[in-house]
Every structure is written in C-alpha cells, then in structure tokens.
Amino acid sequence: MNKEKLCDKCSTCNQKSPLFQLLSDNELEVINDDRYAVRFLEGEVILKQGTRADNLVYVIEGFAKMYVEGFNDRNLLLDFVKPMQFVGAPAVHTGGKYNYTMVAVRETLACFLDAEKFSKALDLNREFSKHYMVKCSEEYARSLDRMVSLSQKQMHGRIADALIYLSEQVYETEVIGVDVSRQDIADFTGMSKDSAIRILKEFERDGIVNLEDKTIVIHDGPLLNSISMNG
C-alpha cells in the first residue's frame, strides 16, 4: 500500500503537525527512532483504557474517537480525533494507564510515538515543549467547560453544546457527518440515547436543525447558541 510511504520518516512526513515543525531534523530523528505507523479499520481499538501509557498516538489520516469507559456500561465520549492531533495525555505524562479508549471511526493511520523519546524531544526543544504545554492546557480548559455543561445544564443545553462543538471544532461546517451516531451524542452529553434522539427531533420540529439520513445540519446557529447559554 503506497500510503505507508507517507510515513517513511518524521522529517519528510507530509502530515507534520505545526508542533512538529518546531523541531529540527535532528530532534525529529529522536522521535523517529522508535516510532511506527499502523493502519486501523473502522471500529478497531487504537488505545485501550487501562493499558500502560507508553505511547503517544499521532493521527496521520482517518477519524477516531476517544471515550472513557465509565459506570453501568456507559461511555463518556471525550472527543473526536482528526489528523495531526496527539492522543495520550494525561496518562503518558503521569506514567500511568490510559484514561480512555480510542477507536477508529473510519479507517485510520496512526503513528505510535514512544513516550520516552517524545519526552526527550520535549527536553531538547523548549519552544516545542512550551507549545505542547499550551495544547495540553487547552484540552484541560475544555474539560472544565464540559464539567460545567454536564453538571449545570439540562438536556437541551447540553445537546446544543454538543452540536456547536461538533460543528465548529470537529467538522468545521454546519453539517455534522454520518459517523456521529445518536448514541455518540448521548455519550457526549451524558444522557440516554432515547433522550438525545427526542431532543434532536424536537430541534428539528423547531427548525433548529435538519436531520437527513444520519447527518445533522445546523439551520439556526444563533438560536442554538441561545439554548446553550440559557439551558
């Protein structure tokens, strides 16, 4: 498969994150040393919650999701992962076990970076480690926002939050794609699948969204924002 050629070495990788562009070829070589890429099929587990966190996963192409396996067989969907994103924090820094499971939503090419080597690169280049720290801090800040949403808003507000996030941050268009199921939205907003469906249907009746064969098209963004704020 010619796609693996993209992954010959880090310095020539054509899916190089802005973060990696801060590293010199020599520094990249440190990370390149122990890295390897693996292609995952839809539904396959890339990282499993509870296993030792000795790799940072860099998504080269595809689409994945990460979720915490919680209580009563319920999952808390944390995020969808697009190419050029890093997955592994915070466990990779505390030296513990992965805090979540990561699964390929579509066929996904993932690069496994050795945590030790990555840490070495953080040592070598302070600009790199600084920017990486900013990325981690942004993730943390988002988790605080979600804690507020999950604990203080009721279902309409939480669904609105989810749709806004998926539209603005994940799909970067008004159309939320087919690979986000109703169950995903329920897992993202901490409610039952039934309730999530009900509210999406309600939003459709109110002209806020269009539901067309499993995609969700946002029709009235301002109203959605107002529901997010007041719910």
Place this chain on the structure above:
Amino acid sequence: MNKEKLCDKCSTCNQKSPLFQLLSDNELEVINDDRYAVRFLEGEVILKQGTRADNLVYVIEGFAKMYVEGFNDRNLLLDFVKPMQFVGAPAVHTGGKYNYTMVAVRETLACFLDAEKFSKALDLNREFSKHYMVKCSEEYARSLDRMVSLSQKQMHGRIADALIYLSEQVYETEVIGVDVSRQDIADFTGMSKDSAIRILKEFERDGIVNLEDKTIVIHDGPLLNSISMNG
C-alpha cells in the same frame, strides 16, 4: 506582622514546595524577582474568573477553594487548596483569562508569581518543568474522573465520591472540617443544596457518616466506596 518574614525571598522560604526544591538558588531568583505575597481574609477573592491570567498563585498558608462560576448562578466547586499548591493552570499557559475564581476559606497567605518569570524558570530547568507537567497532568486526569462521576453517577454515588475525595485528599483524615458547607458539597457534586443535605442525612441514618456541628465524620469507609462504585 512577623508572618510576612517567612516570605522574604524564595530561596529561604520555609514553605517551599518539593517542586521548588528542584530549582537552584539562581533559578529561584528569577521567580523571586517579581513575586509578592498578600494576606487574604476569609471570604476574600484571591483570583477572579475572567480576569487576565498573568499570575500563578502559590499558597503559603491558609485554606482556599476554587470554583467555576457557571450558569443560573450556580458554581462548580473544583477543589480546595492547601499550602504548597499552585493555582493558575490552565489559563496561565494559554495566555487567556482565569477559568475559575479562587476564594480564601480561612485567612490565607498567597504568593503571586509572575507568569512570565515562572515560564522562564520552566525554560531554565527541565527537571522542574517535567515535574510541573506531571502535576498538571494529574489535575487533568482528575477532571476526567470527575466528568464521569458528574455525568454517570446519581446523587448517592456523587456524594460518596465527594466525601472520599475530601477525606482522603483534602483533610487526610476521616473528619471533614467545618469549613466545608453543605452548599460546597452541593457545588462539588452538581446538585441542589437541598438534595445534598437530604443524602448526607440519609448516610447518617445508615451509619455511614456522623454529622456533628457542621463536620462530617466518615464512619463506614468501605460502604462509602461501594456506594461510589455502584452509584
């Protein structure tokens, strides 16, 4: 007041965090440069959510709490802060506004470290920045746990989680002190004050805790753990 003498300079500070002990006197001098200590009275705001995050607060003595000001006049209590803890992340790294408010629960002596200077220290000493990163990652990991608790457990389980955390991590004894109010526990567990009181009373009837003039004494830790797991 002789207490301020404790705070003459960082290198002789007798409330020096293990993290600061990684820094040489010269490196400490960088941080010492722009720092200042302020004594806060009970109830006074130390950091205000929404203001520019250009200081990292280091608690020298006292007791404080941090909470997100959320929706409908509700607060999400994030944590209690004891001496030798740093407060300011993640905003101080993203260069934005504080994500939460910090208030003195008792009289508190707080040291304000300039974010730029702190960042300089992170630049100078990789061991220091590595350990700091671990601290931040642990905080982030805890927020993931809390997201699961808040979104998947019902009230009994959440109250159990709160009591376990307060007992084990904050007070480090079975006695949760007077400066944690019922409203605090409600804000920590994302429920109404009324519900929090009701469940605490129920726990008392079931012999799980003792409520004696505003302190909460944990009587049956194992049962509390089981409620935390199955709730």
Place this chain on the structure above:
DNA sequence: ATTATGTTGTGATAAAAATCACAACGATGT
C-alpha cells in the same frame, strides 16, 4: 434585647430524565 442573616434541615410538589416496550428502516449475510 432584638432584629437581621446565613446555614441547616424537612416535607410536599413539580419538573426533568431514564427506562421500558415496541415499531420502522436499512444494511448485511445466507
């Protein structure tokens, strides 16, 4: 002394959300 004020506590009621029991539909496999 007595008026506020804040916290704790309690029952009754209302609202929110989960659960249950299905139906409809499409994709997949045999």
Place this chain on the structure above:
DNA sequence: ACATCGTTGTGATTTTTATCACAACATAAT
C-alpha cells in the same frame, strides 16, 4: 428472498432530582 442485526424513532411509565415553602438554630449587628 428472507432472516438478522444495528440504528433510529416514539409513547407510556417510573425514577430521579429540583424547586418551593417553610422551620429551627446559630451568629452577627444595632
């Protein structure tokens, strides 16, 4: 063509939780 399976969707019902309306009590203020 038919069964199977997973996802979406809906109404009825039950459970969970918030809200409301107070009372009791302590503390602080006048």
